[in-house]
Amino acid sequence: MTAPVDRLPPRSRPSRFAIGSVIGIVVLTYLAGRAVDFDLSGLVTDLTRPNSVIDGLLDPDWTQIWSRRSRSAFIETLQLAVLGTTFGAIIALPLALYATDYGAPNRIVRSGLRLLNSVIRSLPDLLWALLFVSAVGIGALSGLLALFFFSIAVISKLTTDTLDAIDRDPIEAGVAVGATNTEMLRTAVLPQILPSYVSFVLYGFEINLRASAVIGLVGAGGIGERIQFFQGRGEWEKLWGLVILFFLVVLVVEQISAFFRRRLV
Amino acid sequence: MIRFSDVSVVYDGGVRALSNLDLEIEDGEFVVVVGLSGAGKSTLIRAINGLVPLTSGSLQIDGREVTDLDRTGLRELRSEIGMVFQGFNLVDRTSVLNNVLMGRLHSVPTWRTVLGRYPADDVAVAAAALERVGILDKARVRASHLSGGQRQRVGIARALAQEPKLILADEPVASLDPPTSHVVMRYLKTISAELGITTVVNLHFLDLATAYADRIVGLRAGELVFDGPGSECDAGVFESIYGRSLTADDTMDNQAAL
Numbered sequence: 318m319t320a321p322v323d324r325l326p327p328r329s330r331p332s333r334f335a336i337g338s339v340i341g342i343v344v345l346t347y348l349a350g351r352a353v354d355f356d357l358s359g360l361v362t363d364l365t366r367p368n369s370v371i372d373g374l375l376d377p378d379w380t381q382i383w384s385r386r387s388r389s390a391f392i393e394t395l396q397l398a399v400l401g402t403t404f405g406a407i408i409a410l411p412l413a414l415y416a417t418d419y420g421a422p423n424r425i426v427r428s429g430l431r432l433l434n435s436v437i438r439s440l441p442d443l444l445w446a447l448l449f450v451s452a453v454g455i456g457a458l459s460g461l462l463a464l465f466f467f468s469i470a471v472i473s474k475l476t477t478d479t480l481d482a483i484d485r486d487p488i489e490a491g492v493a494v495g496a497t498n499t500e501m502l503r504t505a506v507l508p509q510i511l512p513s514y515v516s517f518v519l520y521g522f523e524i525n526l527r528a529s530a531v532i533g534l535v536g537a538g539g540i541g542e543r544i545q546f547f548q549g550r551g552e553w554e555k556l557w558g559l560v561i562l563f564f565l566v567v568l569v570v571e572q573i574s575a576f577f578r579r580r581l582v
Numbered sequence: 583m584i585r586f587s588d589v590s591v592v593y594d595g596g597v598r599a600l601s602n603l604d605l606e607i608e609d610g611e612f613v614v615v616v617g618l619s620g621a622g623k624s625t626l627i628r629a630i631n632g633l634v635p636l637t638s639g640s641l642q643i644d645g646r647e648v649t650d651l652d653r654t655g656l657r658e659l660r661s662e663i664g665m666v667f668q669g670f671n672l673v674d675r676t677s678v679l680n681n682v683l684m685g686r687l688h689s690v691p692t693w694r695t696v697l698g699r700y701p702a703d704d705v706a707v708a709a710a711a712l713e714r715v716g717i718l719d720k721a722r723v724r725a726s727h728l729s730g731g732q733r734q735r736v737g738i739a740r741a742l743a744q745e746p747k748l749i750l751a752d753e754p755v756a757s758l759d760p761p762t763s764h765v766v767m768r769y770l771k772t773i774s775a776e777l778g779i780t781t782v783v784n785l786h787f788l789d790l791a792t793a794y795a796d797r798i799v800g801l802r803a804g805e806l807v808f809d810g811p812g813s814e815c816d817a818g819v820f821e822s823i824y825g826r827s828l829t830a831d832d833t834m835d836n837q838a839a840l
Contacts, residue, residue, distance in 0.1 A: 486671035493631060494744055495661030496687040500695045504684050508676040 373553025381558030387543060391566065394539035397460045398525040405468020406518040412469065413476040414502050419488050420480075422498050434477070438470040446532035457538030460529060467528060468521045475517040476510065483509045516578045523574050526567055583608055584630060584748070584780070589639035591625050591804075599625035601804040603639070607782065609747075612774045614795035614812070615784045618824055622804040623784040627750045630782070631663045632656045644747075661688030664741025664779075666770070668753035670733045674726035678717070678736050681725050682708040685743030711742035715769055731762035738769055749774070751783040755790065760834050763787075767794050787834040788820050 364371075381387050414420045416434055421427030440448075445466050449459035483506060491501035533541015540563055547556035586605040592598050599622045607613055615623045628634040629641060632648050641648045643659065651659060664685070672681050686704040687695060694700060700708075712718040715735040720728060725736060734754060741749050751770060755763035767783075771794050774781040785791045791798055792812045800808030800815075800823035807823055808815070821827055830836040 484674070486667065486669050487673045489633070490665070490667065490671040490740070491684060491687070493633065493660055493663070493665040494685055494687055494740070495657040495659070496684070497657065497692060499692055500687045500690075503696050503698075504680070504687065505673055508673050508680070511675070 369551070370553050374557045376554055377557035377561055378552075378554035379558055381555050382562045387540075387559055387562065390540045390543040391562070393457055394526070394529045394533070394541075395566075397457060397464055397529050397539050398522055401461055401464025401529075402468045402518060402522040402525050405465045406472050406521065408465075409469045409472035409476060410514065413473040413480060414506065415498075416473075416477065417480050419485070420498060420502050420506065434473055437466055438474055440466070440470070442467045442528040442532055443535065446535050446537040450536045455536035455538075460532050460537035460539055463532050463537055464525045464529060468525060471524055472514075472517050472521045475520070476514055479510050479513045479517075480506070512581045516581045519574045519578050523567075523571050526570055530563060583642075583644060584782075585640075585642045586626075586629075587640040587642075589629065589641055590637050591622075591629060591634060592637045599634075599804050600629070603804070603806055605799065605806060605809070607780060609780055610774070610778045612771060612781045612794070612796045613783070613799055614791045614797070615782060615799045615801060616786065616788065616791050616820075616823060617801035619786065621801040623786075623801055624752055625804075626801065627665075627752050627782060627784055630748070630750055631660050631665060657688065661744060662747050664744045664746035664749040666734070666737050666741050666749065666751040666754045668756045670730075670737045670757070672725040672733055672736055672740075674724070676725065677722050678712070678725055678728070679705075679708060679721040681736055682711055682721075682739045682743050685711070685740045688744070707745065708739070708743045711739040712736075714742060714773065715739050729762075730758050731765055734758060734762075734766050735769065738766070738773070742773065746779060748780045748782070751781065753784050753786070756786070763790065763834060770794075787832065788815075788828070789833040789835055791815070 412430060412434060415422070416427055416430035418427070421430070442463060445463035446459060449462040453459050453462070487505035487509070488501060491505040496504065529539045530541045530544065533539045533543070534545050536542065536545075540559065544556060544559055547553070547559065584605075584607040586603050589600055589603045589605075590598070591600040601622075603622075603626070605626075615626060617623050625634050629636060629648070630643065632651065636649050646655075646659065648656075648659065673684075680698075683690075683700050683704065686700065686707060690700055690704055709718060709721065712721055715738050717728075717732055717735050717739070720732065720736075725733065728736065734757075737754070749770070754770065755766050758766060767790060770781060770783060773779060783794075792815055795812040795815075798808065798810065798812050798815045799806065800819070802823055802825060808819055810819075817828055820832070824832065
């Protein structure tokens with residue numbers, strides 16, 4: 318009798334699909350690199366060339382951290398992130414709940430909501446900002462609207478994934494007691510997803526804080542507008558001072574948020 | 583009264599779960615449905631509260647034709663029928679009391695449910711239901727912290743909180759050990775007797791069925807093959823229901839001894 322290890326069933330071979338996929342990814346990466354003339358040496362020569370932007374990074378203007386105008390731009394950014402996330406989160410929850418196969422009152426509502434969700438999710442933060450800057454003009458209101466829609470996209474997407482993975486048995490119990498859809502969602506589904514949902518809202522807030530810097534670049538208010546201002550005047554030391562301050566704020570907010578999220582799930 | 587007349591249920595894949603079933607259940611009866619898995623026990627129970635639609639035939643509950651009910655009518659019917667599940671079907675992440683309050687959803691306004699502000703009267707009904715199954719002290723505990731037997735008692739309390747005319751129990755003890763199974767069966771039996779609630783229970787253990795049933799209904803491949811009092815149901819009858827000779831696996835006490 319041979320040893321058990323010699324009688325192990327043969328290892329299954331990787332499927333053709335897996336092999337094909339790996340080859341496909343390698344070929345696509347190579348073609349994409351060629352198409353954009355990717356060249357590592359170019360990166361090195363560009364970095365060593367005299368460059369006022371890099372000089373500013375090496376000697377940032379720390380006074381920017383305490384200047385009054387930068388501070389008020391920061392407060393505006395935080396306000397945008399808080400308001401955009403809060404209102405977005407309130408709308409995202411029903412959008413996700415009523416788009417599920419068990420939560421939708423009928424097929425028309427479900428398809429309608431799913432279409433709406435995918436439209437909202439397909440636009441990145443910067444495009445939302447551009448859209449509202451063109452529609453309602455430069456300023457914080459555009460930023461708020463952009464972050465509002467961006468929050469709906471992020472939070473409803475993550476919540477939908479959680480909703481797909483819940484325990485379905487309580488739903489049957491809810492239907493069996495004669496509950497309406499809304500009552501069933503509130504009592505059988507919401508308690509299951511609530512910790513994850515709150516965690517997603519905090520995560521949405523982190524993302525919005527970073528996004529608020531980007532959308533400011535197209536004139537949607539907050540810290541991004543101030544960065545844009547220094548960039549336009551070529552004041553790189555001040556710009557980098559601001560970026561360092563932004564980095565510190567994001568770091569602190571993320572640590573606090575991560576602390577709460579760990580306790581939730 | 584529940585009246586099945588020539589009821590058939592065929593699932594989408596072509597599986598015939600119930601075949602030309604005729605059955606009447608009087609008010610206040612304690613009926614146990616037995617049969618192998620796949621014999622149509624679950625389908626029979628779920629047809630009564632409209633969770634499974636009939637393919638053909640007629641099913642009347644207190645004179646109402648189940649197949650004729652619209653959404654609202656179906657919710658109305660379900661609110662009068664408590665259901666107890668094999669897997670308990672509790673919401674683990676909330677309190678026992680909140681689980682039992684689900685049984686009150688039909689009478690609580692939706693906005694109150696959404697806010698979680700249940701009327702005092704409904705909380706009182708839920709508390710009384712928990713008292714009846716002996717776990718009022720666990721009301722504020724998370725459902726996930728209870729043992730299997732306690733969880734099924736919460737399931738019974740949730741059904742009781744509906745103040746139902748009828749309780750359907752689908753394999754209520756299949757996930758429990760023998761002593762706990764007897765506790766749960768005794769609660770179902772006592773509640774049915776004291777409150778006069780018609781009760782239909784699916785079981786696959788013969789000894790449990792004969793110990794608790796007033797009346798036993800035997801299903802085999804979706805057809806009614808036995809209908810009579812528990813006392814008439816001997817080994818020969820069970821062999822005809824199961825279509826084979828009995829083994830130790832078919833009785834709970836013997837299986838527990840294995």
